[in-house]
Amino acid sequence: MAHKPKVMITRKLPDSVLDYLNEHCDCTVWEGQGSIPREELLSVIKDYEGLIVSAGPVNAELIAHAPRLKAVSTVSVGYNHFHTQDMLAGGIIGTHTPYVLDDTVADLVMALMLSSSRRVAELDRLVKQGKWQRGAIKEDQWFGLDVHHTTLGIIGMGRIGEAIAKRAVHGFDMELLYYNRSRKPETEEKFGASYCALEDLLRRSDFVVLMTPLTPETVHYIRKEHFELMKPSAFFINASRGQTVDEQALIEALQSGQIRGAGLDVFDTEPVSPDNPLLKMDNVVTLPHIGSATSRTRYDMAMLAAQNLVGALTGGKAYVVPELQALVK
Numbered sequence: 017m018a019h020k021p022k023v024m025i026t027r028k029l030p031d032s033v034l035d036y037l038n039e040h041c042d043c044t045v046w047e048g049q050g051s052i053p054r055e056e057l058l059s060v061i062k063d064y065e066g067l068i069v070s071a072g073p074v075n076a077e078l079i080a081h082a083p084r085l086k087a088v089s090t091v092s093v094g095y096n097h098f099h100t101q102d103m104l105a106g107g108i109i110g111t112h113t114p115y116v117l118d119d120t121v122a123d124l125v126m127a128l129m130l131s132s133s134r135r136v137a138e139l140d141r142l143v144k145q146g147k148w149q150r151g152a153i154k155e156d157q158w159f160g161l162d163v164h165h166t167t168l169g170i171i172g173m174g175r176i177g178e179a180i181a182k183r184a185v186h187g188f189d190m191e192l193l194y195y196n197r198s199r200k201p202e203t204e205e206k207f208g209a210s211y212c213a214l215e216d217l218l219r220r221s222d223f224v225v226l227m228t229p230l231t232p233e234t235v236h237y238i239r240k241e242h243f244e245l246m247k248p249s250a251f252f253i254n255a256s257r258g259q260t261v262d263e264q265a266l267i268e269a270l271q272s273g274q275i276r277g278a279g280l281d282v283f284d285t286e287p288v289s290p291d292n293p294l295l296k297m298d299n300v301v302t303l304p305h306i307g308s309a310t311s312r313t314r315y316d317m318a319m320l321a322a323q324n325l326v327g328a329l330t331g332g333k334a335y336v337v338p339e340l341q342a343l344v345k
């Protein structure tokens with residue numbers, strides 16, 4: 017019988033994904049609560065050739081404990097937990113799950129825009145608290161701001177940025193500005209989008225959506241001086257990674273009224289600390305990092321991560337992250 021690579025799976029996966037993996041690999045699944053403790057992972061990883069994760073650093077420390085490791089597959093599109101220099105030096109292939117979540121994350125970004133500007137979460141709380149009584153509150157106190165026919169600025173025009181652009185331009189008649197490392201002439205044509213400098217985008221947008229991946233270059237990419245440029249009526253939406261924003265500067269911009277509100281799916285520290293001031297603000301919609309969390313998309317991501325791992329271990333097809341593609345050429 018052909019050699020089946022030993023694979024460690026550090027998170028729960030659907031049964032049919034496990035069945036697929038078991039056909040190709042000799043699998044061990046972490047059965048404990050939550051994610052596997054680091055010490056536990058470091059102590060068992062020495063026997064494994066493959067690893068499935070969704071968080072936790074894949075770095076020199078882990079690689080030093082893993083003499084047989086060949087590939088790590090993350091069940092996420094973001095791979096900021098991959099220390100790609102260390103992986104390159106160790107010859108460890110890293111894969112991720114692009115494409116399958118683009119529309120689902122774009123839907124959530126629209127939800128954050130709509131719920132922050134139309135005060136959906138805030139007014140839902142108010143109704144449930146029995147405060148919807150005629151005359152008790154002046155109705156215009158509940159008014160929000162429109163999404164349609166306003167200006168959207170997207171920072172980071174990748175696949176998810178494009179899926180947001182499609183909804184915003186074709187569904188909500190929004191004018192689209194974008195800032196990206198490189199210009200995207202096709203996107204400009206398809207959505208009538210204008211490429212502009214970051215500062216210009218911040219000044220002109222009613223909604224600023226941050227979609228840039230977290231890399232060493234994008235840590236605290238949006239800071240105090242950026243919020244200072246935004247309109248007092250603008251909303252800041254983040255569904256990328258919390259560390260792409262200086263969270264303290266965001267808190268201060270919201271407290272001082274420099275911007276009108278925010279829709280956040282990600283935080284500097286996750287799970288977010290219960291005493292984070294953002295949780296006390298009615299003008300901020302807070303979600304627990306659920307951008308891709310629909311049953312179908314999470315299933316597709318799990319299956320793609322499994323296929324990636326098998327592909328990476330057997331020389332087949334896999335979505336290897338760009339920084340590590342040299343390992344499979």
Ligand SMILES: O=CC(=O)O
Binds near residue numbers: 092093094256307308
């Ligand atoms: O945040 C989710 C992902 O990177 O897939």
